[in-house]
Amino acid sequence: MAGKRKTNPAGSSNELRGDVLRVLGVLKVATADQIQRIERPHLSFRHTGKPTPSERKTARTAAHCGALSDLRKHGQSENGGRTKQAETLRNLTLKGLEAAAKALERPMTEMGGTARGTGSSGGTHAMAVNETIIAMLRPKPDLKLLTGEPAEAQAAARAVAGASPGIGTIASYATEIPLPANGTWSAPGKGGAQADIVLTAPQHGVPLLFIEVDNCHETAEELAAKLEKYARFFRRKAKDTDGREKPLWRTRWAVTDAGPDHPYPPVLIVFNHIGARDPNRTVVRLAELTRHLWKGEWDPDGYHCYDQKIPIVATGLRNLRQHGPAGPAFRRFGRPGQQTLLDAIGNPRLDAARARQRAQIKANQEEYQAQLREIRERHAEREARRPACTGCGAKLSDARWKAAQATDWDTPKDTRPHLCDTCSPQAAATEERTAEEQGHREHAAVADAQEADRHQRPEPLPDWAERRHFLRFTRRPVCTQCGAAFTDERWQAVERTGLDVLPQETRPHLCGNCDQWYKVDGEQSWPHMDPLPRQEERDQERDQEQAVPERKPTGWFSRLRR
Template sequence: MAGKRKTNPAGSTNNHRGDVLRVLGALKVATADQIQRIGAPHLSFRHTDKKTPFERKTARNASHTGALSDMRKHGLSENGGSTTTGERLRNLTPKGLQAASYELRRPVTEMGSTARGAGSSGASHPMAVNETVIAMLRPKPNLAKLTEDPPEVQAAAQAAVDAPDGIGSIASYWTEVPLPATGSWNAPGKGGAQADIVLTAPQDGVPLLFIEVDNCHETAEELAAKLEKYARFFRRKVKDTDGTERPMWRTRWTVPEGRYGDRPHPPVLLVFNHLGARDPNRTVPRLQEFTRPLWQGERHEDHHLYGHKIPIIATGMRNLREHGPAGPAFHRFGRDHM
C-alpha cells in the first residue's frame, strides 16, 4: 500500500538526533512534528495509507520521537509541557545546548536559554514563532530519500521542490535574542527588547532581519513601544575590539552600507498570526502612524535616504504561508502596495 516501506528504527533514531539538536538549538522549544517538518521534510509525504491525520502524523514523527526519547535518557533533552492542542513540547537541557552549538556551529554564548517552563501556559507564542520560521524557511524534501516510495508520493514531493524557495537554513535562525539597551549581550539591562527571531542569510540576499510575531493580542500602542525599544538598541554605540565606537548590533552582525551611502538600521518584520481578538487590518494603519518618525525617509531627487531609520514591514501568517518570502506577502510602511 502507498507509503509502506521497510525502516530501521534504531538507525533512524541515531540519524535524526542531529535534526533534533539543530532545530531545538535554533527554536528553543518545539513539538516533534515541527522538528520533523524542518529537519526531515521528506517524511511529510509518507504514510498516506494511514486512515486519520493523527495516525499519519504519529507515523511520520516516529523517528524523531524516538530520538527525543533517547536524548532524554542521556540528559540532552526534556519534556517542556504541552501546547493548547495537547502536543508535547520538547526543549534542550544545558548539556543539549552545548551539543546543539556544535551542530549549528554557533558559539555556546549565543545559544541562549533552555526555554524551561515555556509550555506552562500552552506556548501559543513560541508555536507561532516556530510556524513563522517554517513559513520563511519552506523546507524542501530530499527527493533522493523518496526513490522507493509510490509515484504519487514522489509527485507531491516534486511539487514542493518546484515551489518558490524559502530563505536560509535552520542555522540561519536565532530565537529569543536579547537586544540590550543597557548592559551587555550576556547580561542585558532593563529597557531593551528581545527579538522573537533574528534571520541572517546573506547567501539569499538577507544579511540581517529581525522578526516580531504577534498573535493579535497587542494594541498598536504596545507594538509601537516595542519598536521604539528596537530603535533604542539600534542607536546604542559601544567600543568594538579594535577600540572603534560603532553601533552595538554591528559588533555581532555584518551588513552592507546603504545604497546611497546612508546608514539605515536593520529591517524589522512584523508577522500577525490572527489568534487574538484584534484585527491586524486595523492595527497596522495605526501602528504605521505611531511609528512614522522611526521609518519615514527623506526625499532626495529621485530617491529617499533612510539613514538611521528602520524599514518596518508587516505581513500575515496566512499570506506568508501561502506565498512564502519570495511572494507578494509584505507591506512596507510608507508604501501603497504589497
Template sequence: MAGKRKTNPAGSTNSYRGDVLRVLGALKVATADQIQRIGAPHLSFRHADKEPPSKRKQTRTASHTGALSDMRKHGLSENGGSTGGGDSLRNLTPKGLEAASYELRRPAGEMGSTARGAGSSGASHPMSVNETVIALLRPKPNLARLADDPPHVQAAAQAAVDSPDGIGIIASFWTEVPLPATGTWNTPGKGGAQADLVLTAPQDGVPLLFIEVDNCHETPEELADKLEKYHRFFRRKVKDTDGRERPMWRTRWNAPDTWSGDSAHPPVLLVFNRLGERNPNLTVPKLSELTSHLWQGQRHKGYHLYDGRIPIIATGLKNLREHGPDGPVFLRFGRDRMQPLREAIGNPRRETAEAHAREEARTHQKAHQAKMRRAAEEQAAKKAAEREARRPVCTGCGTEFTDERWEAAQGQAKGWDTPKESHPHLCDGCKHAAVAAAHEANRQERPEPLPDWAKRKHRLRYARRPRCAECRATFTDERWQAVERTGWDALRPEARPTLCGDCDRRYVTDVRDAWSDEPPHGEQDQAVPEQKGDQHKGTSWFSRLRG
C-alpha cells in the same frame, strides 16, 4: 543491534538525534511534528496516504519521537508541557543545550535559556514563532531518501523541491535574543527589547533580519513601544576590540554598511498570526502612523533615502506560509504595494535610479572616450601626414627612406656607441654600395708596403708599385725590381720601364715582326693600296706607326 538498543532503547539514530539537537537548540521549544517538518521533511510525503490524519502524524513523527525518548533517557531533553492542541512540547536541558551548541556551531554562552515552563500556558507564541521559521525555511525533501517509494510520492516530493526556495537553514535562526539598550549582552539592563527571531542568511540575500511575531493580542501602541526600543538599541554604540565606537549590534552580527545604498538600520519584520481579537488590517495603518519618524525617508530624485531609518515590514503568517519569502505578501511601511521580502527590505527605486545613472555615466564615458579616441586618431593621422611630407628621398635612387633609415639618418638611433651616420642622404642600398665603393677606393689608394729589396734601395724610380702605361696592370715584384735597375747595377737598366713584363715582351715581338717583313725600298712605293690595307690588318700597332 542489541548493543545499540541497550544504549538507545527507542532505537533512534544519530541522524534523528542530530535533528532534535539542531531544531531545539535554535527554537528552544518545539513539538515532534515541528522537529520532523524541519529536520526530515521527506517523511511528510512518505506517510501522506495514511488515514486518519492522527495516524499519519504519529507515523511520520515516530522516528523523532524515539530520538526524543532516548535523549530524555540520557538527560539531554525533557517534556515541557503541551500545546493547546494536545501535542507534547519538548525542550533541551542545559546538558542538551551544550550538545546542541556543537551541532549549530555556536558558542555555548550564546545558546540562551532552556525555555523550561514555556508550555505552562500552551506556548501559543513560541508555536507561532516556530511556524514563522518553517514558513521562511520552506524545508525541501531529500529525494534520495524517497528513491524506493511509490511514483506518486516521488512526484509530490519533486513538486515541493521545484517550488520557490526559502531563506537560510535552521542554524540561521536565533530565538529570544536580548537587545540591550543598557547593560551587556549577557546581563541586559532595563529599557531594551527582546527579538522573537533573528535571521542571518547573507547567502540568500538577507544578511540580517529581526522578526517580531504577534498573535494579534498587542495594541498598536504596544508594538510601537517595542519598535522604539529597537531604535534605541540600533543607535547604541560601544567600543569594539580596536578601540573604535561602533553600533552595538555590529559587534555581534555581520551586515553590509548599506542596504540598497541606504545607511539604514537593520530591517524589522512583523508577522501577524490571527489568533487574537485584533485585526492586523487595522493595526498596521495605526502602527505605521505611530512609528513614521522611525521609518519615513527623505524624497530624493524619484526615490527615498532611508539613512538612519528602520525598514519596517509587515505580513501575515497565513500568506507567508502559502507564498513563502519570494511571494508578494510583504508590506513595507510607507509603500502602497505588496512586495517579496528582499525587495521590501531593500530600496528598489533607488537601485533602479542608481543603475540608470551608472548606465548613463558609462554611456557618457564611452562616448567621451570614443570622442577622445577619434581626436587622438585624427591628430595622429595629421602628424603622420606631416611626417610623411617631411620623409626624405634617397639622392642616389630616389626611393623614400624607411622609418628606421630616417631615424638613423637624423642621428636618432639609440645607444651611446652608435657610430655617426656617414651617408645621411642615401637609402640603405645606396649607402651599402657607396660604402663598398669607398672601401675599394681606399684599398686601392692605400700605399702598399715596400718589398725588402726596395727598402734596401737608396733611391727609387717609383715610390710605390707602378702600373703599366699600356694595360694599366700593376707590376709584379720581378718587373718592378727590373725597372728600378740603374746603370750602376750588374745588369743594364730596362729600356721600357713604363711597360709591364707582358707589354714589354709584346713590344719586342711586334718590332721584330715589323722589320722582318719589310720589302725593298723600291717595291714599297709600288705596292697596291689594297695590299697595303691587308698588310696593315695583319701587323701590330708598332708596324702601323712605321707605315
C-alpha cells in the same frame, strides 16, 4: 547491535539526534512534527496509506520521537508540556544546550536559555515563532527518497519542491535574542527589547533581519513601544575591538552598507491572527505611531533616503505560508501594495537609480574606450606615416616632423628633413667640415693654378717684336729638338718672312745650336756634294739681282697693266 541498543534504546541514529539538537538549539521548544518538517520534509509524503491524519503523523515522526527518547535518556532533552492541540513540547536541558551549541557551531553565550516552563501555558507564542521560521525556510523534500511512493504523493512532493524558495537554513535563525539598550549582551539592563527571531542569511540577500511575531493580543501602542526599544538599541554605540566607536549591533552582526544612506536593520512583524485584534487596523495605527522611525526623505534622483531609519515590514502568517518570502506577502510602512521580502526590506528605487548610474557609467566607459580605440588607431596610422631618420633609423619626433613639413613663407625650409634631431646637427657639423675642407682644397687649387699660370704666363715681348704687326711666334719659341727656349737673336732671326733684307730661316723650329748641328751633320754625311751655299754668297746673289733694272713692257699690254 546490543551495545547500541543499550546506549540508545530507541535505536536512533546520530543524524536523527543531530537533527533534534540543531532544531531545538534554535527554536528552544518544539514538537516532533515541527522537527520532522524542518529536517526531513520528505517524510511528510510517506505513509500516505494510513487511514487517519493522526496515524500518518505518528508514522512520519516516529524516527525523531525515538531520537528525542534517546536524548532524554542521556539527559539532554525533556518534555516541556503540551500544546492546545495536545502535542508534546520538547526542549533541551543545559547539557543538551551545550551539545546543540556544538552541532550549530555557535558559542554557548549565544545559545540563550532552555525555555523551560514555556509549555505550561500551551506555548502559543513559541509555536507561532516556530511556524514563522518554517514558513520562512520552506523546506524542500528530496524527491530521490520518494521513488517508491504513490504517484499522488510524488506529485505533491514535486509541487512543494517546485514552489518559491525559502531563505537560509535552520542555522541562519536564532530566537529570543536580547537587544540591550543598556547593560551587556549576557546581562541586558532594563529598557531593552528581545527579538523573537533574528535571521542572518547574506547568501540570500538578507544580511540581518529582526522578526517579531504577534498573535494579535498586543495593541498598536504596545508594538510601537517595542519598536522604540529597537530604535534605542540601534542608536546605542560602543567601542569595537579596533578602538573605534560604532553602533552596538554592528559589533555582533556584520552588515555592509551598499548605498549612500545608512539605514538601521529592518524589522518584520508577523501577525498570527488567533487573538481578538484585527491586524489590518493594528498595522494602520502602528504606521502612524512610528512614522518618525521609518519615514525617509525624498532624493531628487528618484528614491527615498532612509538614513538612520528603521525599515518596518508587516505580513500575516497565513500569507507567509502561502506565498513564502519570494511572494507578494509583505507590506512596507510608507509604501502602497504588497512586495516580496527582499523588495520590502530593500530600496528598489535606489537600486533602479544605481542601475541607471551603472548603465550610464558603463555607457560612458564604452564611449571612452571607443574614443581611446579611435585615438590609438589614429596614433597607429600617424606612426605608420611618421618618417624614419636615414642616418640612425629612429622615428622623427613630432617637433622635428613638423619642422620638416613646414611650408609657411615665414618659416625657413629645413635643409635636412630626412634626419632626426640627433643626426641633423651631426650632419650639419659634417657638412660644415666638408665645406671647410672643400674650401681649403679650392683655395689650394686656386693658389696652385695661380702659381702654374704665373710660371706659364708668357714673358713680355721684346721691343723689335712689339713693332711688328705680324708674328710667327707670339711668345718665345721653344726648340723642338732639345726643348730649349730661343734666344732673342734666334727668335728675331726665325721671324724673318723673306720680305726683309735678310732671307727667311730654313729651319725656324730649331734653336741656334741645333741649327748649327744640323748643318755640321749634313756636311759630314754627304761630303761629295757641294756644301750648302753660304749665307754671304746668298746675300751677294740677292744684291746682284736687285741691281739689275727691270725691263719696261711695250705695246698695248703695258697700257692694260697700268
